[in-house]
Amino acid sequence: MTSVDDIKARVCEAIDRAADRITALSDDILRHPETGYKETRTSGVVVEQMKQLGLDPQTGLARTGVKGRLRGRSQGPTVAVVGELDSLIIPDHPFADPVTGAAHACGHNAQIASMIGAGIGLAEVSGELDGDVVLFAVPAEECIEVDWRLGLRDQGELHHTAGKAELIRAGHFDDVDLAMLTHAGPAMLPMGVGANANGSLVKRIRFHGRSAHAGAAPWAGVSAYKAATVAIAAIDAHREMFRDEDGVRVHHLITHAGDAVTAIPARTDMEMLIRARTIEGMKRASEQVDRALRGGALAMGADVEITTAVSFLPFSDDAALVEVLEPNGRALVGDGFVDLKDLAAGGSTDMGDLGSVMPVVQPIASCGTDAVAHGNAFYTKDHVAAAVLPAKVMAMTVVDLLVDGAARARKVLDAGGPKMTRQEFVDLHDSLSTDERFSGGGLSAEA
Template sequence: MQKTLTTNATHTELKAMAIATIDEQTNRIVELSREIQRNPEVGFREHGTAQRLVEQLEHMGLDYRTGLARTGVKARMRGRSDRFTVAILGELDSVITPDHPLADPDTGAAHACGHHIEIAAMIGAALGLQAVMEHLDGDVVLFGVPAEELIDVDWRLSLRDAGELEFVCGKPELIRLGEFDDIDLGMITHPGTSGQESLFEMDHSWLGAILKKVRFHGLTAHAGENPHEGINALKALTLAMTAIDSQQETYRDEDSIRVSQLVVNSGDMVSTIPGTTDLEVMIRGRSVEAMQDASAKIDRSMHAGAIAVGARVEIDTVVGCFPFAQDEPLVEVVDANARTLFGDSEIDSHAGAHGASTDSGDLQMLMPMVLPIVRSGCDGLIHSKDYQIDDHVLTAVNNAKLLASSVIDLLCDGAANAASVIDRSGPKLTRDEYLTIRRSMETKKTFG
C-alpha cells in the first residue's frame, strides 16, 4: 500500500509515487500496447484505436473530447493550479505494410512504426501522474493524435477537396482547429530501430517533408501509325525526372535535401502515345527555407519537361510536415530524468540527425517540444515487414516512467522549470503565423 504524500512533498517523493503506481499498472499498460498492435489503423481512420483510448480515459474517470480532426481524443488532468499545461501526445495511426505478420488482412495496415507503444506510454504516464496531480502547479493534457504518417494521400486530398480537413497530417490539422491553443509544452516518445547500444536517444533532429502530385497532359495517338500527331506525356515526365536529378548539386549538404520520385501512371498501353502520366515527388529538408528552395527547383523541372515536348503539367503541392529540431531546455529535463531512471550508460544525449520526418516539427514551431526515442525492446528495421516491438515493458512502461518523471519536474514547485524551459526555448510562432507559412507553401500550379 502506497504512503500518503504530505502537502509539501518533494519532486523526488512525487516521482517515487508516480513510478510505483506505473509499476502496479504494468500489465494494463502492456496489454493496451499489445491490443493496439494487433489492431492497426491508418491515419484519419483510427476509430477503433480512439475507442480503446476512450475506454482507458473512462476507467480513469477523466472527461474527454473525441472526433478532433476526425479521430483525435483529448483529455485534461488538472493540477492544484493551472499556471502551465504540458501535453503528453500519442499517435493513433499505423503504416501500410501488407507483408507484416500482424498486418490487417483487409487494409494492409501494420504497426511497423511502433505508434502503439506511444498510446500505452501516454496512458501509463497518466496513471502515474494521476496519483500526484494535486501536488502539481499545472495541468496535463493527454492527446491521442491522428495521421502522423504521410500515406493514403489521394484519399486525404479527397477529404480536403470535400472541405472535411485542410491539411493531410494530424497535428497540423489540429493546430489549425485551435486544439493546441491551451497547451504550453509538448512531449511525445517513439520507438527506434534495434541494434543500438543505448536504451534511449535524445536531442536528435528530423527532416521536413513536402509531397507533390504531378500530372502531365499530352495527346494520345497511335504509336505506330501516327506518333507524330501525339504529344508524349511519358517523355515529358521522363525529361522532368532527368531535370530533377540535375538539381542535386545545387543543394547544400547542411540542408539535407532528399528528393524521391515514384511514377504512378506511365500510360495505358504500349501501342498508344501516352496522353496522361502521373508522378509523385517527395522533398525532405532540414529547414523551411531549404524546403521552399527545393520545391521551386522541382516545379521548374516539371515545367521544363512539359515545355520540351509541348505538354501541359499540373502540380499540386502539399506540406506533410516541417523540420523538427528539439528544444534543448526541454531535452535537458528529459535527459536528466532518463539518466536517473536508467543510468548514464543507457542514454545517448546527442544522437544527431535523422533522415525521416514527423509532424511533431509543426508543433515545435508553436511550443517547446521533446521526442525521446527508445531503442531497446524493438526488433527489425522500422517501417519494414520485420519490425516488431518484442518487449512492451522496455518500450511502453519505461517510456511512461520517463514521461511522468519529466512532467513532475516541469510542474512541481510552482512550475518553475516549465517557466524556465519556455523562456529559454526562445520565441515561437503564433497559430496564425504558422498557418500563413504553411498555406503559402501549399500551391496548385499549371504550366503549358
C-alpha cells in the same frame, strides 16, 4: 512536505502496477493498424482507456483525434503527453492488415500505450501538480495516401496532410503550453534524446497528355508517362546540385502510369516528398524540382499540374526541456541513455510543427528490434522498453515541470523564447502551399 522524488516514485509504482495493461494496449494496437485520418478503431480504444482514468475525452478532433485532461490542484502551465494513432502501409510486414496493408512499422502503437501509461501514473498525483496534463492522441503523422488527403483538403474537410498541423490550425493546442512524445527506435538504443529531423514538402503531380494508338499512330499522342520519366531524370540530375548543408532528400512514386499498354498514356500521376533541414532549404529544393517537372512537360509537349503543401516543419528538441527530461532517462536506463544532438536524421515528423508553437521534446526508446524504421522487419518486440519505460520518463518529467508552482515549466517557457502564434503558423503553411499548371505546348497542337 512531499518531496519531488517521492511523487515520482509513486508515479512509477502506479505505472508498474499497470504494466500488463500498458503492454497489452501496445500489442493490441500493433495488431490492428490503421492509416492516418482513418484511425477509428484505435481512437475508440483510446477513448475507453481515458474513460477508465475518469476522463471525459473530446473526440473527433481532426477526424479521429482524442484529447483528455487531468486537472492539477491549481492553474498553471499545461503539459501535453502525445501519442500518434496512425500506421504506415507495408503489406509484407508481419503484423500488416491483410486487407489494407496497414502496418505499425514506426512504433506508434507503443506511443499510444506510453501516453496512456503516463496518464495512469500522473492520475495518482494530479492533485499535487500546479498545472494540468493533457493526454492527446493525434492522427495522421505519416505522410502517406497523399492524393486522398489532398482530396479531403480540396473538399474543405481538412487543411493539412498531417494531423498536428490540422489540430494547431483548429485551435486544439491553444490550451497547451509544452508537449512531449516518445518515439520508437532500434534495440541498440535503450533511450536517448536530442535528435533533429528535416522538414518536408509534399507534392501531388499530374501530367496531362493525349492518348493515341501506341502501335498504329503513336505520333498522334502526347505521352504523359514519358513527360514524367523525363522529369524524374531531371530531378536525379539535380541531386549533385543540392547543398550539403540542406540535407535534401527527394522521394517519389508514380501512382498512375496510364490506362492501357496499347495506348499512349494521357494521364500520369505522381506523389513526391522533398525533405530539407531548414525552411529555406525546403524552398530551394522545391524550386529545383518544379523546374524539372516543367522541363519534363516541355520536352514532351504535355501539361503538368503541381500541387505543393507542407507535410512537416523542421524539428529539434527544446534544449531546456531536454535538461528536465534527461536526468529521468538516466535514472531509468543508466548509461544506456544516449545524447543524440549530433545525429542529423534524414527523416521528418510533425513534432516539428508543434515545436514551432511551443517547447517540445521527443525522446527515443527501444522497440526491441534492430531493423530500420519504416521497413517490414521493424515492429514493437519489447513492449516494456517501448511503452512502459517511456511512460515513466514522460510522467517523471511532467512531475518535475509542474511541482512547486510549476517553476520549471515556467523556466522552460522563458528559455524557449517567442514561438509562432497560431495565425503565424497558419500563414507560414499557407505561404509554402502552391498550385500551378504549366503547359508544354503540345496539347494545343494538331494531332
